[in-house]
Amino acid sequence: MKNLFKILFLSLIWGQDCEEGVEVELWGWCYNIEETTQLELSNSGLTGEIPPEIGDLINLTYLNLLSNELTGEIPVEIGNLTNLTILGLMDNQLTGEIPPEIGNLINLTYLNLYSNQLTGDIPPEIGNLTNLWYLELQMNQLTGQIPSEISNLVNLTILHLNDNNLSGEIPGNICDLTIDWSGGTDLIHEIPLRYFDVDNNNLCPPYPDCLINQEPFTDVNNNGIWDVGEPFEDTNESGYYDEDQIGYQDTSNCEELLCDDGYVELWGQCYNIEETTVLDLGGNQLSSEIPSEICNLTNLTELELGGNQLSGEIPSCIGNLTNLTFIHLEYNQLSGGIPSEIGNLTNLIWLNFVHNQLTGEIPSSICNINMNWSNPDNFNIYENQLCPPYPECIEDYVGEQDTSECIECSETNGDLNNDNILDILDIVSTVNCILSDSCDECSDVNDDEITNILDIVEMINIILDN
Numbered sequence: 001m002k003n004l005f006k007i008l009f010l011s012l013i014w015g016q017d018c019e020e021g022v023e024v025e026l027w028g029w030c031y032n033i034e035e036t037t038q039l040e041l042s043n044s045g046l047t048g049e050i051p052p053e054i055g056d057l058i059n060l061t062y063l064n065l066l067s068n069e070l071t072g073e074i075p076v077e078i079g080n081l082t083n084l085t086i087l088g089l090m091d092n093q094l095t096g097e098i099p100p101e102i103g104n105l106i107n108l109t110y111l112n113l114y115s116n117q118l119t120g121d122i123p124p125e126i127g128n129l130t131n132l133w134y135l136e137l138q139m140n141q142l143t144g145q146i147p148s149e150i151s152n153l154v155n156l157t158i159l160h161l162n163d164n165n166l167s168g169e170i171p172g173n174i175c176d177l178t179i180d181w182s183g184g185t186d187l188i189h190e191i192p193l194r195y196f197d198v199d200n201n202n203l204c205p206p207y208p209d210c211l212i213n214q215e216p217f218t219d220v221n222n223n224g225i226w227d228v229g230e231p232f233e234d235t236n237e238s239g240y241y242d243e244d245q246i247g248y249q250d251t252s253n254c255e256e257l258l259c260d261d262g263y264v265e266l267w268g269q270c271y272n273i274e275e276t277t278v279l280d281l282g283g284n285q286l287s288s289e290i291p292s293e294i295c296n297l298t299n300l301t302e303l304e305l306g307g308n309q310l311s312g313e314i315p316s317c318i319g320n321l322t323n324l325t326f327i328h329l330e331y332n333q334l335s336g337g338i339p340s341e342i343g344n345l346t347n348l349i350w351l352n353f354v355h356n357q358l359t360g361e362i363p364s365s366i367c368n369i370n371m372n373w374s375n376p377d378n379f380n381i382y383e384n385q386l387c388p389p390y391p392e393c394i395e396d397y398v399g400e401q402d403t404s405e406c407i408e409c410s411e412t413n414g415d416l417n418n419d420n421i422l423d424i425l426d427i428v429s430t431v432n433c434i435l436s437d438s439c440d441e442c443s444d445v446n447d448d449e450i451t452n453i454l455d456i457v458e459m460i461n462i463i464l465d466n
Contacts, residue, residue, distance in 0.1 A: 024056045031057060042066035042088070049073070050094075055080035064088040066112075071095065074118075079104040090114035090136065097121070098137075103128040114160070115139040122166075127152035138162040138197065145169070146203075151176045158195050162247065166201040175210035181245050199247025204254035211245040264296045273297060282328065283307040290334075295320045302326040306352065310334055314358075319344035330354040330380070337361070338386075340449055343368035351379050358384040359405070361441050363449065367393035387441070409442035414459045416442055422466075427459055 018030035025031075027046055031039070036057050046068035054063075055077025061084060070092040078087075079101025087108060094116040102111075103125025109132060118140040126135075127149025135153070138160045145168035146161065153159075156177050179196050196211070259270035267286055271279070276297050282304040289312030290305065300321050310332040318327075319341025325348060334356040343365025351371065358381070372378040373394050382399030387406035390398050410418045416429040430451065433439040439451035445458045 024053045026051055026054060033057060034059060036060060037083075038062040040064050041068070044068060046070055050075055050078075050089075052077040054078065057081065058083065060084055061107075062086045065092065067091040069093060073097070074099055074102075074113075076101045078102065081105060082107065084108055085131075086110045088112045089116070092116055094118060098123055098126075098142075100125045102126065105129060106131065108132055109155075110134045112136040113140065117141060119143065121145070122147055122150075122161075124149040126150065129153060131155055133157045136160045138164065140164055142166060146171060146174070146198075148173055150174060153177065160194075160197045162197040162199040162201070164201055166198070166203055167253070169204050169206070170198070170208055170211065172208045175208050181210050196245060197247065198245075198249075200249075202250045202253060203246070204249070204251055207246050264293045266291060266294055271297060274299060276300065277323075278302040280304040281308070286310055289313070290315055290329075292317055294318075297321070298323065300324055304328045305332070306330040308332050312336070314339055316341050318342065321345065322347065324348055326350045328352045329356065332356055334358060337449065338363060338366070338381075340365045342366055345369060349378060351381075353381045353384065355383040358386055361387050361389070362391055362394065362398070364391045364447055367391050373397045407440050407442060414443070414445045414455070414462065422459060422462055424463075427456060430456055430459065 018025045022034075023030040023032055026039075027041070027044075033056055037059050039057070039060060039062065042064050043066065046065065047070065049072030050065070050070055052075040055075065058080055060081050063081065063084060064086065066088050067090075070089070071094065073096030074089065074094055076099045079099065081087075082104055084105050085107050087105065087110065090112045091114065094113075096118065097120030098113065098118055100123040103123065105111075106128055108129050111129065111132060111134065114136045115138075118137075119142065121144035122137065122142055124147040127147065129135075130152055132153050133155050135156060135158065139162070142161075142164040143166065146166060148171040150159075151171065151173035154177070156179060159177070159179060181196050259265045262274070263270040263272055265271075266279075267281070267284075273296055277299050279294075279297065279300060279302065283306070286305065286308040287310065290310055292315045294303075295315060295317035298320060301323050303321070303324060303326065306328040307330070310329070311334065313336030314329065314334060316339040318339060322344055324345050327345070327348065327350070330352045331354065334353070335358065337360035338353070338358060340363035342363065346368055348369050348371060351369075362381075374397055376382075376397075376399075379394070379397060380399070381394075382401075385402045385405060386398060387401075387403055389395075389409075410416075410420060412420050412422055414422045414426050414430070416426045416433075419425075430439070430443050433443055434451055434453075443451040443455060445451075445455040445462075448454070
């Protein structure tokens with residue numbers, strides 16, 4: 001009866017003129033901009049879009065448009081209502097994305113957008129709403145991942161994201177929230193309560209620890225909800241609720257995790273990080289690049305990947321494998337340079353990179369290795385495209401190299417214009433190549449495999465010393 005009277009009353013004053021600058025018209029009713037602090041229009045038969053003029057009611061603290069027939073997008077002007085503490089737009093037909101401007105409403109304690117047709121990602125700006133204790137976004141068509149910024153909502157007690165199309169992994173920092181993950185019981189109606197709900201999405205494992213294997217709590221305060229400090233209890237046979245907090249998830253598009261913790265996956269196989277000391281995969285028709293995950297096997301002493309179809313560059317993290325005594329990458333299609341981190345492998349006795357497509361200069365750091373360079377059974381980098389000048393320790397042992405694509409640098413270090421003098425013209429040329437990202441190895445004066453301000457400083461020092 002109350003809502004019927006409200007509708008009849010609105011119809012009587014429909015179309016009246018509002019005082020410009022003092023009042024704003026919403027659905028045929030004039031509201032005083034300064035004096036309106038609450039707008040309760042739930043179940044009022046409202047249709048059409050939410051007028052952007054609603055953003056003029058800057059003193060609103062309460063806005064409830066529950067259960068109408070509102071359509072269109074949530075206006076970005078909603079972000080002007082920075083005094084709002086309660087915002088309810090649930091059970092309408094709103095479309096489009098949640099506007100990021102909603103992150104301006106830093107005084108919100110209650111936000112409910114339940115049962116609309118909202119699409120797109122949950123905006124990360126929602127993490128600005130640190131006063132929220134209640135957040136309902138369920139029964140929409142939201143996609144993408146749950147933003148990690150949701151962990152900023154330190155006062156959150158209820159979080160419902162169920163019945164959407166959310167995907168990816170749930171951010172681990174969601175466990176920073178103090179929600180009662182296992183739920184509770186409505187003592188009055190004797191029904192279970194879910195304070196956290198992500199049921200019926202496309203969320204992928206692994207799931208954060210706080211969302212699985214949670215035991216029910218002891219309701220010390222006898223209020224039907226979990227309060228901080230109340231202990232959990234072991235009441236069922238197994239002592240745990242098995243992933244009830246996750247609910248149903250369509251994981252058909254999730255990438256299956258092949259390996260357990262403590263293992264690394266390489267070419268479809270799992271290797272124990274601590275126990276793997278020898279990796280012999282030579283002649284196994286392996287393709288693609290050498291995965292950087294191989295560098296997690298820090299106890300490796302032997303690495304044999306020769307005779308495959310590997311491509312791409314040798315990962316620079318190979319320098320982490322300081323226990324290596326043996327590395328064979330021969331007869332592949334590896335390209336790029338030999339990483340300077342190779343010099344970290346001071347225990348190497350055997351190194352074979354024969355018959356690849358390695359290019360550029362060999363880093364001088366290779367001379368950190370104490371190896372029998374003259375014996376090709378120990379050291380062999382023949383049949384590549386490696387360019388001179390070669391480090392002194394190996395200059396007589398590089399074997400046949402295709403140097404047709406090599407850039408010949410001046411004998412004077414840093415002499416880019418090849419006039420055999422290092423001067424201000426070479427500095428200008430170096431600055432220009434840095435700015436245009438067109439530097440080659442001739443401008444790498446300090447031999448760190450990159451041309452930057454340090455090379456310019458080195459050039460200036462050389463000029464001043466002379």
